[in-house]
Amino acid sequence: MHAWPASEVPALPGSGRDLRIHDTATGGRVTLVPGPVARIYVCGITPYDATHMGHAATYNAFDLVQRVWLDTKRQVHYVQNVTDIDDPLLERAVRDGEDWTALAERETTLFREDMTALRMLPPQHYVGAVESIPKIVPLVERLLSAGAAYELEGDIYFSVAADPSFGAVSGLDAEAMRLLSAERGGDPDRPGKKNPLDPMLWMSARPGEPSWDGASLGPGRPGWHIECVAIALDHLGMGFDVQGGGSDLVFPHHEMGASHAQALTGEHPFAKTYVHAGMVALDGEKMSKSRGNLVFISKLRRDGVDPAAIRLALLAHHYRADWEWTDAVLTEAVERLARWRAAVSRPDGPSADALVEEVREALADDLDAPRALAAIDRWAAAQTADGGTDEGAPGLVSRTADALLGVAL
Template sequence: MHAWPASEVPALPGQGRDLRIHDTATGGLVILDPGPVARIYVCGITPYDATHIGHAATYNAFDLVQRVWLDTKRQVHYVQNVTDVDDPLLERAQRDGIDWAALAEQETALFREDMTALRMLPPRQYIGAVESIPGIVPLVERLRDMGAAYELEGDVYFSVESDPHFGKVSGLDAAAMRLLSAERGGDPDRPGKKNPLDPMLWMAAREGEPSWDGGSLGRGRPGWHIECVAIALDHLGMGFDIQGGGSDLAFPHHEMGASHAQALTGEFPMAKAYVHAGMVALDGEKMSKSKGNLVFVSKLRRDGVDPAAIRLALLSHHYRADWEWTDQVLQDAVTRLGRWRAAVSRPDGPPAEALVDEIREALANDLDAPAALTAVDRWTAQQEQHGGTDEGAPGVVSRAVDALLGVAL
């Protein structure tokens, strides 16, 4: 599976700072000091509907991570998956009377278009669950053979008790985990499981659903969590720098994935930091496909909204915050974009070196994009009120906003 084209990242004078970022597992800031190649895995979409603003906010956060690392003169090895076979996708395809694979391909293509328009830097590997099955099956077999997994009526489950570190990603107690498991794709009430929290690794073939050869596992399809583990271990190995996604993935997805990987390898932790973006609401409720209260990036673009304004709307909220999308949020972003573009179009302006430093410091401090925007606003206000004498300043500001914030002026 291919990703989307990369937009050029302008080179800036000097060098950025190492990233300090909030780690869900420890509950505090960690200073990440990757080697020459920073490694990040971000969980991708289940492609049964178009990219909504909640998706865009999450991928915007991890795009900023890439840009901070690139500004430190590191390379970035970014991997993202596509869960192109799963219950929600199959249910939507059946509801609409279309082939599930065609639906997945259609929505993945639209996601690529949205990411390109928003200037999100693409992953080095962009990999679907279906193409990963040959690598998933041996991992499930290994977990079973080492006693970390068991069979139940043809399905194979992971035993959470096989990982002594289970629970350290989310920090939740068993009661909270059980509630979230039931809400987020688990089956804690299924009779016969060793532990209600045990997640499925391999689902035996069901009538009318797609299935693949699972070797000694029989025909079936992979569980949700093992998919990401197989892809991450194959391309990044253990101990990569950031495991990222929305805050709703901390449990069960990232918790279970970490335990799968740790049981398989005997190493801890799977990732140095677990980083989670907040949820976006609409009309007082979390934006989600199940509720249908969605604002689609593609529709905004069709309506003539500049993708740079959409991105500025996302950047105006801290990535970890839960916030609400409104018409006013978008209008404020459109206004800000117009002011910034007018400012950098002038032949000279106030010196920009201090501004670049402010943007770098804000982003290095747990991706504080709102602080970075405020710094650019101040420079813009100076330009509007007093002008300036530095002929190179508008160009420096334009390149810095592009390179560090992903907004083309």
């Protein structure tokens, strides 16, 4: 599966700062000091509907992580998956009377177009669940052989007891885990499971549903968590720098993925740092496909909204914050974009050397994008009020907004 084209990232004078970021697993801030190649895995979409503002907010957060790393002169090895086989996708295809593969391909294509328009840097490896099945099956077989998985009426489940550090990512108690498992795709009430929290690794073939050769497992399809584990281990290995996604993935997805990988390899940790973006709401509720309260990126683009304004609307909120999309949020972003573009269109202006460092410091401080926007706001206001004599300043501000914030002026 192919990703989307990369936009050029301008080089800035000097060098960026190491990123200090909130780690979900420890509950505190850590300084990320990767090697020459920083490794990041971000969980991708289940393509049964178009990209909405919640998706965009998540991928914007991890785009900023990449840009901070690139500014430190590191390379970035970024991997993202596509869950192109799962219950919600099949259910939507049945509802609409559409072939599930056609639905998945159409929505994945639209996602790529949205990411391109928003200038999100693409992953080096963009990998679908279906194409990963040949790598998933041997992992499930290994877990069975090691006694870390078991069979129940043809389905294969992972035993959370196989990982002594299970629970370390989310820090939740058993009851909270059980409630979230039921809400987020698990089946804690299924009779016969060793532990209600045990997640499915391999679902045996169901009548009328697609299935694949599972070798000794029999025909079926993979569970959600083992998909990402197989892709991450294949392309990044254990101990990669950042596992990312929305805060709704902390449990069960990232908790279970870590346990799968640690039980498979006997190594710890799966990821060094777990980073999660907040949720975007509309009309007082989290924006989600199941609720249908969505603001689609593609719809905004069709309505003539500049993608740079959409990006500024996202950047106006701290990545870990839960926030609500409103018309006022978009209006403010459109107005900010107009002010910035007017300011950098002049032939000279106030010196911007300190501004570059201010934006760098803001982003290095747990991706504080609102603080970075405020710094450019101040420069634009000074440009409007007093002007300046530095002929290189407008171009430097423009390159800074592009390189560090992904906003093309």
